Amino acid sequence: MSLKPFSRARAVHLMLVYTGGCNGCDIEIVNCVLSPKFDIEQYKVFLTWNPREADVLVVTGPVTKLNEKPLKEIYESIPNPKAVIAAGSCALMGGVYKNIHGDIPSEEIMGPVENIIPVDAKVPGCAVRPEDILSGVVATLPKLLEAD
Template sequence: MSLKTLSRKNCIHVMLAYTGGCNGCDIEVVNCVLSPFYDAEQYNVLLTWNPREADILIVTGCVTKAVTKSLKKIYEEIPEPKAVVAVGACALMGGVYKHIGADLGTSSFIDGPVENVIPVDVKVPGCPPRPEDIITGIVKALPKILEG
């Protein structure tokens, strides 16, 4: 077993990418990973801000045109095997932001949902989703990481 495989089985690093919206989903993600109540760290699920350390990319928000290029770059920098978890109504459908601008006859300011920009492995619906659902989404992404 390689060192990389052994490390991944013992500790999963998740990276949070906020791509626009109200920040409700971001609060829930950080709440489920860092708060003492849910404390995903006790199961060795750690939050990182370095894409080269990440195993799972958690994306929240509607993916504005301003962050599309950055999101693609972050995705490319995460080593294989990797998984993407899209969290919240904005990440899955554009949420309330998908029609802004379109009503005025101008183009929308978003490129989302996330799956329009990068591949998505797990979808967690809600506005905002419950921390339990986010943890379940992370767990659903683990087989791709551990078996990949």
């Protein structure tokens, strides 16, 4: 077994990317790490801010025009195999930030995350629940562990 699958079988690194919205989902995701109730680090799931260390990209908020290009660049910077979790109503369908007629894209909201980069797991909610975030991470594990 090579080093990467060996390491991934023992730890997963999440990178959180905010692409617009209210930050409610970001607070709940960080709550998973900092709160003694959820403490995902006990399951060897760690938060990182470096795309080169990340295994899973967790995206919150609707993708705004300003954040579309940086999101693609971050996604490309994550080594393969990688997984993407769209977390929250805004990331899944634009949430309250859709334009008045409900159709995306609008002038400033480029769309849900899956219109910009591939999504492997969807976590609904406004804001997302920490338990659901953990379920989303677990849903991405087969993709991460099948490589090499």
